[in-house]
Amino acid sequence: DAKTTQPPSMxxxxxxxxxxxxxxxTISGNEYVYWYRQIHSQGPQYIIHGLKNNETNEMAxxxxxxxxxxxxxxxxxxxxxxxxxxxxIVRGFLGAGSYQLTFGKGTKLSVIP
Amino acid sequence: GxxxxxxxxxxxxKSGTSVKIECRSLDFQATTMFWYRQFPKQSLMLMATSNxxxxxxxxxxxxxxxxxxxxxxxxxxxxxxxxAHPEDSSFYICSASPGLAGDEQFFGPGTRLTVL
Numbered sequence: 222d223a224k225t226t227q228p229p230s231m232x233x234x235x236x237x238x239x240x241x242x243x244x245x246x247t248i249s250g251n252e253y254v255y256w257y258r259q260i261h262s263q264g265p266q267y268i269i270h271g272l273k274n275n276e277t278n279e280m281a282x283x284x285x286x287x288x289x290x291x292x293x294x295x296x297x298x299x300x301x302x303x304x305x306x307x308x309x310i311v312r313g314f315l316g317a318g319s320y321q322l323t324f325g326k327g328t329k330l331s332v333i334p
Numbered sequence: 335g336x337x338x339x340x341x342x343x344x345x346x347x348k349s350g351t352s353v354k355i356e357c358r359s360l361d362f363q364a365t366t367m368f369w370y371r372q373f374p375k376q377s378l379m380l381m382a383t384s385n386x387x388x389x390x391x392x393x394x395x396x397x398x399x400x401x402x403x404x405x406x407x408x409x410x411x412x413x414x415x416x417x418a419h420p421e422d423s424s425f426y427i428c429s430a431s432p433g434l435a436g437d438e439q440f441f442g443p444g445t446r447l448t449v450l
Contacts (some may be wrong), residue, residue: 264441326379
């Protein structure tokens with residue numbers, strides 16, 4: 222699976238946009254970029270995923286560079302409840318319709334009042 | 335979104351006993367279920383992948399005789415930690431996937447296991 226690189230931590234002021242970067246320079250053409258977050262002592266929560274086009278949903282936007290070597294997750298108006306560890310994952314294909322997620326260390330986002 | 339539940343949410347047991355953790359997909363059929371383990375201040379580590387009706391595939395370094403996985407139906411998978419020891423104390427998390435291309439994994443809330 223392609224590896225990802227994320228900054229270990231970031232701060233963001235409440236109400237501001239949080240932009241979380243991720244490098245995945247070895248991504249292959251059919252691999253998706255997924256973002257999950259984990260609030261303390263809970264299971265990971267799916268945020269968004271994309272292949273090559275930018276994506277937006279009710280939680281966030283995902284911007285993928287044209288060469289697909291990096292992406293940015295954008296939380297448009299961060300709240301205190303967005304404080305969590307954010308994982309950028311390149312999803313690996315196991316075959317027969319089965320996929321695998323490999324979690325790195327993620328970025329600990331702290332939203333500050 | 336799809337909901338995955340785990341039971342129990344936490345368990346304390348004595349060393350040497352076995353503990354069973356259930357993972358259920360509540361509103362979809364899960365072709366594939368995954369079990370992860372997370373130690374304090376560390377990331378999730380995949381333990382095994384299971385497809386309904388077949389044997390689980392374990393990651394390197396995970397003892398299949400110690401961590402028994404049964405994916406008996408499309409909505410239920412169980413993880414049994416046999417002869418648990420204090421070093422098995424961890425946060426165990428399952429996820430489930432419908433298994434179709436482009437589908438995400440849905441995670442359960444996790445089970446905190448403490449072995450005394």
